[in-house]
Amino acid sequence: MISIAIIGGAGYIGGELLRLLLGHPEAEVVAVSSTRLAGRRVDGDHPNLRGRTPLTYVEPGAVPEVDVMFFTGSGLDDVDGRAELRQRAKIVFDLSSDLRLGDPELFRFHYGREHPTPELLGTATPGLPELHREQLRVAELVSVPGCMATAATLALMPLARAGLIEPAVTVDGRVGSSGSGASAGEMNLHAERSGVLRLFAPLNHRHQAEISAFTGLEVKMTATGVDAVRGVQAVARTTAKPGTTEAAIRAAYRKAYADEPFVRVVAQKRGNYRLPEPKILLGSNYCEVGFAFDPDSGQLLAVGALDNLVKGGAGNAVQSLNIRMGWAEDTGLTFTGLHPM
Amino acid sequence: MSVQACPECAADVTFAAEPEMNSILECGECMGELEVVSVEPLIIAVAPEVEEDWGE
Ligand SMILES: [Zn+2]
Numbered sequence: 079m080i081s082i083a084i085i086g087g088a089g090y091i092g093g094e095l096l097r098l099l100l101g102h103p104e105a106e107v108v109a110v111s112s113t114r115l116a117g118r119r120v121d122g123d124h125p126n127l128r129g130r131t132p133l134t135y136v137e138p139g140a141v142p143e144v145d146v147m148f149f150t151g152s153g154l155d156d157v158d159g160r161a162e163l164r165q166r167a168k169i170v171f172d173l174s175s176d177l178r179l180g181d182p183e184l185f186r187f188h189y190g191r192e193h194p195t196p197e198l199l200g201t202a203t204p205g206l207p208e209l210h211r212e213q214l215r216v217a218e219l220v221s222v223p224g225c226m227a228t229a230a231t232l233a234l235m236p237l238a239r240a241g242l243i244e245p246a247v248t249v250d251g252r253v254g255s256s257g258s259g260a261s262a263g264e265m266n267l268h269a270e271r272s273g274v275l276r277l278f279a280p281l282n283h284r285h286q287a288e289i290s291a292f293t294g295l296e297v298k299m300t301a302t303g304v305d306a307v308r309g310v311q312a313v314a315r316t317t318a319k320p321g322t323t324e325a326a327i328r329a330a331y332r333k334a335y336a337d338e339p340f341v342r343v344v345a346q347k348r349g350n351y352r353l354p355e356p357k358i359l360l361g362s363n364y365c366e367v368g369f370a371f372d373p374d375s376g377q378l379l380a381v382g383a384l385d386n387l388v389k390g391g392a393g394n395a396v397q398s399l400n401i402r403m404g405w406a407e408d409t410g411l412t413f414t415g416l417h418p419m
Numbered sequence: 420m421s422v423q424a425c426p427e428c429a430a431d432v433t434f435a436a437e438p439e440m441n442s443i444l445e446c447g448e449c450m451g452e453l454e455v456v457s458v459e460p461l462i463i464a465v466a467p468e469v470e471e472d473w474g475e
Contacts, residue, residue, distance in 0.1 A: 328428050328448075346450035347427065 080403065081108045083141045085163060086150035088112040089260040091173055093124040094392035095148055100130050102396065102410030104403065105146075107131070111138040138163060145169065148395060152176050157194050169402060170219050171395045177202040177221040179287055188284035205398040207407070208232060208338055209292060214401045222398070225390025226251035226301060227288035230312035232341055233354075233367045233382030236334035238293040242327060243316040243378060249299040250313045251283060254306035254356075257386045276303040309356030310390055314380040324371050327378065331367065339408050340389060340397065344368040354383035361385060362415035363393035363408075423463050427451040432463065 084095050087110035099105045110120050112135040119134050121127045138159065141147075147167035152174040153160030164170050179185045180200035185193045193199060202221035203213045206228060214220065223231070230249045237243045255271055264270060279301040286299035318327075328345070335341040345368035346352045354366035365384040371377070384390050393411055400407050425432050430448035438455045443466055446453055452466040 325429055328430075332430070332448075343448070345428075346448075348450045348452070352450075 079104060079106050080145040081106055081142075082146045082148070083107075083109040083111070083144045083167065084148045084150065085111050085138055085141065087120060087135060088115050088123050089150055090256045090387055091150045091391045093127070094387045095150065095173075095395065096120065096124060096127060096131070098388075098392055098396045098410050100127065104405055104409060105399075107133065108144060109133075109136055109141045111136050111141055113137060116140075141166060143167070146171065146399065148172075149174055149176075154191075154194055164219075168218070169399075171205060171222060171399065172202060172220065173222045173391055173395055175224065175284070177219070178204075178223060178227075180291065184287050188282070188287055204292070205394055206231065206292065207394070207397050207401055208335070208341060209235065211401055214398050215404070217398075217402060220395070220398055220402070222391060222395045223288050223292075224285040225257060225310050225384070225386035226253060226283070226299075226312050227285035227292070228390050228394060229310045229365060229382035229384050230285070230289045230297070230299070230314055231292040231382075232365050233312060233369075233380040234289065234293045234295060234314050234316070236330040236367075237316065237327070237369075237378070237380060238295055239334065240326070240330035241319070242322050242330060243295075243318055245294075245296045246317070247293075247295045247297050248315045249283075249286065249289060249297055250315070251285065251299060251301040252304050252309075252311045252313075253301060253386060254304060254309045256308050257310070257390075258303070271303075271305075273305050274303055275305075277301075278303050306356075308360050308385050308387060310382075310384055310386045311354065311356055312382045314382075316378045316380060318371065318373075318376045318378040320376070322371075322373075322376070322378070324373065327369055327371055331369070335367070340364050340393075340411070342366045345370070354381045356383040356385060357419070358417050359383060359385050359389070359415050360419065361388060362413050363389050363397060363411040364415065365389045421461060423461060425449060425451065425453065426463060427453075427465055434461075 115135045149172045182196040202219045203217035205220045205222035283299040283301040286297045289297045331343045344366045370379045425446040428449040454466040
């Protein structure tokens with residue numbers, strides 16, 4: 079058993095981390111912090127966990143020394159407090175965007191501010207097992223990528239690695255409302271959110287920098303909020319290099335993911351779910367990737383889908399933890415999703 | 420048990436039982452419908468697409 083603390087447990091990612099770790103046979107969650115809800119029961123805020131835990135939220139300052147600490151939110155406004163907390167854990171998983179980018183200039187462009195601790199950029203191992211499994215086995219600081227970045231990266235990586243596409247790629251990311259967090263705001267009023275197809279980032283969504291770094295491609299990204307609670311679908315438009323065949327594309331995907339426990343290649347000829355769609359993946363740690371190809375024009379569409387809170391966040395973190403600790407990679411992550419739902 | 424490559428997507432298609440002439444099976448990867456067009460030697464082909472007729 080290892081001891082675990084979750085810093086910032088009151089949001090949606092915190093709730094999913096708790097759900098997964100309470101069902102994990104090797105992990106014991108000993109502390110969950112929330113500045114806002116300190117003293118309150120965690121199952122008040124996460125009602126799906128009723129009867130699963132007696133834990134109450136504590137102030138971050140009251141979190142004890144642990145083996146593993148998860149940060150769900152940014153620490154950029156309190157870098158000393160964050161550094162002090164990090165000292166209390168042997169291994170840290172950061173699910174915020176603080177350490178995802180390696181370059182201070184890129185950080186300024188995408189986040190509109192100076193990074194207060196630029197010396198930390200580039201020091202974290204990306205929590206993306208499909209690309210960084212070997213580094214994760216020994217990592218002490220892990221930065222879990224953005225949800226749409228994970229979906230798009232896993233969809234594009236086989237094509238990039240096999241050299242089948244031109245570098246210029248546009249990604250159209252679609253995401254449910256839980257992607258924007260649990261904090262209230264006018265934009266999250268039901269009256270304003272229901273029924274939307276909102277292009278909240280028409281150009282240069284910040285996840286494009288992560289996808290570019292992972293794949294080496296020149297990515298431009300748009301993001302749209304859709305009328306769903308959970309789920310991400312990333313549609314990447316690419317151009318195949320001359321002479322590319324459908325067989326070569328399939329072979330590239332098959333080779334990339336033959337041994338991956340949580341990536342499924344879906345490009346089917348029949349059925350209702352021929353290409354990746356998040357609906358059947360909700361609650362599970364699976365990412366589905368697929369493609370559609372027109373050999374005459376060279377148009378090659380790559381598609382990735384996942385649950386933004388699981389494979390796009392908490393599940394990816396737990397999978398990375400399993401790798402780090404040498405446990406079976408699917409420990410605590412075997413839920414297969416629901417159909418119908 | 421024998422294994423053949425799907426003519427549509429080249430994935431391995433495994434025959435659990437003795438394949439019979441004209442029997443139909445599905446590829447687990449592309450979900451394409453495949454037909455056994457020869458038993459000796461074993462050959463599978465993409466089954467002819469049966470259009471659904473809604474206009475009777
Ligand atoms: Zn096939």
